[in-house]
Amino acid sequence: MTWLMGLIVALACLSSSGVLSVRSQHLTMVGATSALPYLRRAVAGWEAEHPGYTVSVSGGGSVAGLIEVSRGRADIGVSDVRPNQVLTGKVDLQSLALGRLPILFIAHLAVGVRNLSRAQLQRLLMGQSTNWKAVGGTHTPVIVMTRPLASGSLEIVQHEVLRGGRVTPRAIVALSNGAMLAAVQETPGALGFVESGNIPAKVAVLAVDGQVFHPHNAGQWPFYAVPRLYWRPQASASVKSLALYLATREYRPQYGIFDRVS
Amino acid sequence: MVLHLVALVLTGVAAALFALIIVSLVRQGLPSLTWRFLVGSPNERAGDNGIAPELMNTAFLIGVTWLVTAPLGLLVAIFLREYGFRRRSAVVRPLNHLRATLLSAPTVVVALVVYRVAVGWWHWPVSLATGCLTLAVINWPFMVTVAEQALASVPQSYREASLGLGATRFATAVRVVIPAALSPLIEGWGLAVARLAGESAALVITAGVNVSRHFSLWGPGETLAVHIWYIRTEGVSVNRDAEAAATGVILLLLIAAVVWSSARVARMLSGGEPR
């Protein structure tokens, strides 16, 4: 019994005092996975200029990014959803935008449609049109693909395209952009959306209201997420240096992150 | 004989199915399986991706976790098995239920709790160390199970003889029972390594999804399984499917090598008799 008590006391001490705290040279970033390919490269670049520092990037999603950074469990949060009181409490986070990450609407190659009006897109995503014939395509049932609730791109689609409406609950949920792309490629009748800076292969990238996406005019494409880096006001100089470095690399467009006009 | 024929046919179908899975994985991964791939670093845009840091992280995470949990599991098993508690006693039974329940706990759940304690309370960074802690919690119940089953395979008469000669219970366990149980222990330990190597969901949260230029216990620790997850999730490399498959092949080879060799060693120790 004494053993048990001793252990509990020891655990309590550890939990309260933070004896094991090791944060100074090891930074943690948590957040949106859509910027991961870029962050993996850029973080390595910053580490090369700052010997002795290591930076871990953890998955978790946009919402987790905001929550973890505001509670001090991460040094930088990456998020493309807007912070609000519920997520961040009273912490007044500082932030820098990485740029614009275009959100493309994609469909299976055989649906016979390449251009949709915003209203058509809305009806399809909300499950009101259930066959591609209704929008001038082939006779194929529509299979809507969506992303989890935590996804920043879902929030933007519901806000910008559905005007506050919601994607049909009958939609298939793909966990990530990669899973979404693979699912739409292989499922006849599929309609989905991905965050991507180039034109993905083996799917139909839909034009919306006649506007066609191309990497050269990515700055004008109306649907985009803005992944931002967030940190606490009292963060150390190295955290700020890392954030500034990440937000200013000129090779961001290679990873689909564009400036406003390009 | 009809039933036996049916059994043979069904076995054939199952074997063919597994062969199909493995062959299609290897076929997709083979083009990317080059020496450069094994010794290079991740570099998606340049097109010459490598997985050397991931290999190292996998080995490190599993190695440390193994070194911590193998003795801990053995100690718990010795306490439960070798101190003469009856099987249904008030000490052993609840602990066995706990062990068996934890054994099937979803690893994501374990990871969330560890994250809250290590990252939230202790202010550890997301890192190899946190990943090790998570894997240790996931693996401990398994190690206890392995050790318990191994100790159970030793005939009671061995213990009686040793105790009769005046040895203490602990000495009996260490000098008599464990050497006699070494063969199943080693086999189980090999399986534990394989189980750990495949873990991805828990490590995405606790060990991170990138690798650092500077190797550190407190730095990020992407493993092979997590790398497969990453490539399939957001990877932007041109031949990402082939790279995921190639990483899968390497992971599978590692697992097969560990399981196979531990089974061989176990068989050598048991004097060649089939267990």
Next chain:
Amino acid sequence: MSMVRDRAPTRITAAATATFAVVGLGLIAALLLGAWPLIGEPRPLANLLGGLWDPLRGAYGLAPFFVGTVVVTATAMALTLPFSLAVAVVLSRPLPDGVRLGATRVLTVLTAVPSVIFGWWGLLAVVPWVRARFGGAGFSLLAAGLVLAIMVTPTLSLLFYQALRSVPRAFRDGSAALGATPDQTLVRMELPCALPLLIQAVLIAVARAVGETMAVQMVIGGQTVLPTGLTSPGATLTTQILTDMSIFPPGTRGHAVLDVMALVLMVGMYLLVRLAERWVAMP
């Protein structure tokens, strides 16, 4: 006395065991603590048992996930049982030692294949097959059941094999000497003799199937309304934890329901453990 010399090592083993208990109970306590805020919600029980999942608006109906978990697990078990039993029967017949040894080692390696690999194969082969055969999206409870069935087959085969091997050789010889054919011996003598162990094996496999996350998530479709049939998409408790844990990290209001789901899983596992124990204690 030997007890005196034994004191230090006894303490060490006892301390290790106590730590183990603390870690395990701590894990469960953390889940309980996390699930606690849900008590404060209006009508928590009716809410949890309902069929509507809209966690951002406080609707935490878990019924679709219970149904998903049960259906997927049952499908997987129904599909794997004949195959696993067949493999075990074949292995337990007189075979050359080398063949038997090789086969069991291959099975052991297969039990450890990472679930992402099965999920990947499910996307490549199972989902398109379901789509071609039954229409719809292909992502479905059936696809998840098929992938799971394949995943648990090596584990279940090995456990069945151990169960059949526990039947003493003399019984089998005796049966043969009485003129029973191998089929008769198998059905009338070996399977009944091994029944408790066979059932325990099934329960272990069920536990593994219920707990599987990654592979199932990749092929099940993640739809959060009550599934209408075997070929409609759905979600299980584990896949839904994985999908929604990023919108409800620890400390948010909705996280409580994820902890409830985890607790339900743990209670389910505990019941399976007790059930398995009962079956083995019986003979």
